[in-house]
Amino acid sequence: xxxxxxxxxxxMLREQIRRFVEQxxxxxxxxxxxxxxxxxxxxxxxxxxxLLGIRYGEExxxxxxxxxxxxxxxxxxxxxxxxGFVATxxxxxxxxxxxxxxxxxxxxxxxxxxxxxSGKKICVVAVTEPDAGSDVQGMRTTATEDGDSYLLNGSxxxxxxxxxxxxxxVAAKTDTSVKASRGITIxxxxxxxxxxxxxxxLDKQGWRSSDTAELVFDNCRVPKENILGELNKxxxxxxxxxxxxxxxxxxxxxxxxxxALEITLQYVQDRKAFGETLWxxxxxxxxxxxxxxxxxxxxxxxYHAAWLDSMGQDCVKEVSxxxxxxxxxxxxxxxxxxxxxxxxxYIRESAIERMVRDxxxxxxxxxxxxxxxxxxxxxxxxx
Amino acid sequence: MKILVAVKxxxxxxxxxxxxxxxxxxxxxxxxxxxxxxxxxxVEEAVRMKENGIASEIIAVSVxxxxxxxxxxxxxxxxxxxGILVQTDTDLEPLAIAKCFKAICDNEKPxxxxxxxxxxxxxxxxxxxxxxxxxxxxxxxxxxEITIDGDAVTVIREVDAGLQTVKLKLPxxxxxxxxxxxxxxxxLPNIMKAKKKTIDNTTPEELGVDTSPRVTLLxxxxxxxxxxxxxxxxVAELIDKLKNEAKVIS
Numbered sequence: 092x093x094x095x096x097x098x099x100x101x102x103m104l105r106e107q108i109r110r111f112v113e114q115x116x117x118x119x120x121x122x123x124x125x126x127x128x129x130x131x132x133x134x135x136x137x138x139x140x141x142l143l144g145i146r147y148g149e150e151x152x153x154x155x156x157x158x159x160x161x162x163x164x165x166x167x168x169x170x171x172x173x174x175g176f177v178a179t180x181x182x183x184x185x186x187x188x189x190x191x192x193x194x195x196x197x198x199x200x201x202x203x204x205x206x207x208x209s210g211k212k213i214c215v216v217a218v219t220e221p222d223a224g225s226d227v228q229g230m231r232t233t234a235t236e237d238g239d240s241y242l243l244n245g246s247x248x249x250x251x252x253x254x255x256x257x258x259x260x261v262a263a264k265t266d267t268s269v270k271a272s273r274g275i276t277i278x279x280x281x282x283x284x285x286x287x288x289x290x291x292x293l294d295k296q297g298w299r300s301s302d303t304a305e306l307v308f309d310n311c312r313v314p315k316e317n318i319l320g321e322l323n324k325x326x327x328x329x330x331x332x333x334x335x336x337x338x339x340x341x342x343x344x345x346x347x348x349x350x351a352l353e354i355t356l357q358y359v360q361d362r363k364a365f366g367e368t369l370w371x372x373x374x375x376x377x378x379x380x381x382x383x384x385x386x387x388x389x390x391x392x393x394y395h396a397a398w399l400d401s402m403g404q405d406c407v408k409e410v411s412x413x414x415x416x417x418x419x420x421x422x423x424x425x426x427x428x429x430x431x432x433x434x435x436x437y438i439r440e441s442a443i444e445r446m447v448r449d450x451x452x453x454x455x456x457x458x459x460x461x462x463x464x465x466x467x468x469x470x471x472x473x474x
Numbered sequence: 475m476k477i478l479v480a481v482k483x484x485x486x487x488x489x490x491x492x493x494x495x496x497x498x499x500x501x502x503x504x505x506x507x508x509x510x511x512x513x514x515x516x517v518e519e520a521v522r523m524k525e526n527g528i529a530s531e532i533i534a535v536s537v538x539x540x541x542x543x544x545x546x547x548x549x550x551x552x553x554x555x556x557g558i559l560v561q562t563d564t565d566l567e568p569l570a571i572a573k574c575f576k577a578i579c580d581n582e583k584p585x586x587x588x589x590x591x592x593x594x595x596x597x598x599x600x601x602x603x604x605x606x607x608x609x610x611x612x613x614x615x616x617x618x619e620i621t622i623d624g625d626a627v628t629v630i631r632e633v634d635a636g637l638q639t640v641k642l643k644l645p646x647x648x649x650x651x652x653x654x655x656x657x658x659x660x661x662l663p664n665i666m667k668a669k670k671k672t673i674d675n676t677t678p679e680e681l682g683v684d685t686s687p688r689v690t691l692l693x694x695x696x697x698x699x700x701x702x703x704x705x706x707x708x709v710a711e712l713i714d715k716l717k718n719e720a721k722v723i724s
Contacts (some may be wrong), residue, residue, distance in 0.1 A: 099547060
């Protein structure tokens with residue numbers, strides 16, 4: 092299976108994650124949905140299995156694998172049917188910690204990487220604000236120099252892992268006199284630093300087992316050694332990881348859509364109506380057949396984009412395509428799967444009901460579909 | 475102590491296996507394959523013995539097609555030290571597999587052969603017993619607890635009447651039952667390390683094993699579909715139906 096893109100080790104990785112999801116996540120996820128967060132011991136267990144350090148150096152406990160392995164993680168976790176759990180993990184592994192990996196200096200990596208890879212500490216990326224999402228340059232949080240430290244002021248919104256996190260990579264404007272792209276810096280902020288607080292946990296439509304916060308920085312003093320990478324170069328750091336974030340969101344969507352189709356195929360082949368199964372009705376089986384074709388197409392596009400990235404090639408257009416296509420497709424798939432579940436699909440105890448709610452944010456977060464389509468368009472102009 | 479542990483490639487336990495349309499056997503095309511769950515328990519037990527300082531080397535052995543190398547590799551990721559694949563494209567019967575193991579035992583001289591009590595494909599439950607017979611070693615099947623003290627082994631067996639404790643001398647053949655342990659997951663760093671471990675390839679012919687089948691498969695077919703049940707109004711109707719329709723009581 093998928094010999095084109097994956098090595099024997101990657102296939103084994105997939106097999107182990109699938110088993111872990113079936114045995115450790117699926118039976119417990121509903122409780123986490125109620126609690127509003129994923130318990131820390133689950134993340135530690137994943138850390139023990141090396142699943143939080145797939146891409147990072149062996150000296151910190153990582154396994155030095157490539158983008159395609161992150162895709163395996165996102166896709167297999169997506170099959171859990173608990174989008175909030177997936178978001179908790181993927182933000183830690185593929186959206187927040189890459190900033191440390193890409194731009195942290197040795198002292199910073201030595202200090203934080205081992206705990207992040209083992210799951211002892213969970214990390215968070217705080218860029219989005221109430222008035223600035225995909226438009227990163229519109230952020231208002233500022234950091235002003237004050238002796239050997241900086242004072243952060245402002246607030247951050249929709250921050251995944253924000254309530255329960257330990258280490259926050261926070262973007263702030265350090266130079267407001269220049270173009271915003273040249274005046275943003277990322278700071279490492281730890282839970283408990285003076286002037287930093289979680290103002291509230293946000294109540295969401297889906298991803299309910301993921302803790303999402305609004306953060307407030309009120310003269311939060313951050314020592315200069317906590318500048319991640321270079322002063323005023325934060326915008327490029329954020330841009331650099333966009334491709335990875337978007338690739339894993341596409342992969343997560345494909346995992347979720349595949350699982351929803353499996354659940355629905357089972358349901359319609361058992362469910363009887365008017366003297367036959369729903370599967371005996373041509374419209375139903377053909378619509379599911381077409382969705383299977385689309386999901387498979389989305390999967391191959393995602394693998395291809397990830398492969399380009401793993402080869403160090405420019406893949407912004409392909410990644411944008413994968414993000415736009417797969418994150419819309421997962422919503423289309425969920426709509427149809429819920430429809431074919433009839434009344435059961437509207438009841439809280441069915442997995443498909445939750446999956447419908449969870450899928451919704453995926454065409455919004457990590458680069459809205461409209462932003463992705465502009466990225467594709469920008470690269471489609473014929474001279 | 476050196477342990478030989480068997481791993482068989484079978485259809486994943488989650489897969490609903492169907493018979494081929496020409497009734498010549500199960501249809502395994504494009505089916506997800508995995509280590510037989512009982513073999514996984516055997517591997518786990520061997521790894522625990524190594525972690526506890528009882529075992530010094532674990533050799534994972536599979537008899538099967540080239541692709542069974544995946545299952546040997548998984549055993550290496552779980553903690554086995556090296557692997558042996560006895561490669562064959564024919565679906566071997568337990569006796570032929572046991573003969574391959576006997577030949578490997580002659581070469582490797584292990585102190586213990588650990589196997590699953592049966593594989594979930596054929597459910598034969600014969601290979602372990604046959605290896606014990608061919609080697610002349612002591613055996614304990616359906617183990618739910620294994621304790622080792624020098625060259626004495628105490629095994630608690632799950633039998634129909636409950637639990638039975640047997641004492642054996644090494645070398646011995648032991649087959650694992652479901653409750654012996656709960657197998658671990660292979661961690662990613664161990665998966666990466668497994669890549670560097672060696673798997674030796676051999677064949678039944680090289681081992682001098684006659685693999686000719688003793689059993690002829692006439693037909694593979696799905697079990698008859700179960701009829702839907704009926705609800706009875708009262709006990710009298712039930713007894714009437716049992717007597718006159720099902721004719722199971724008189």
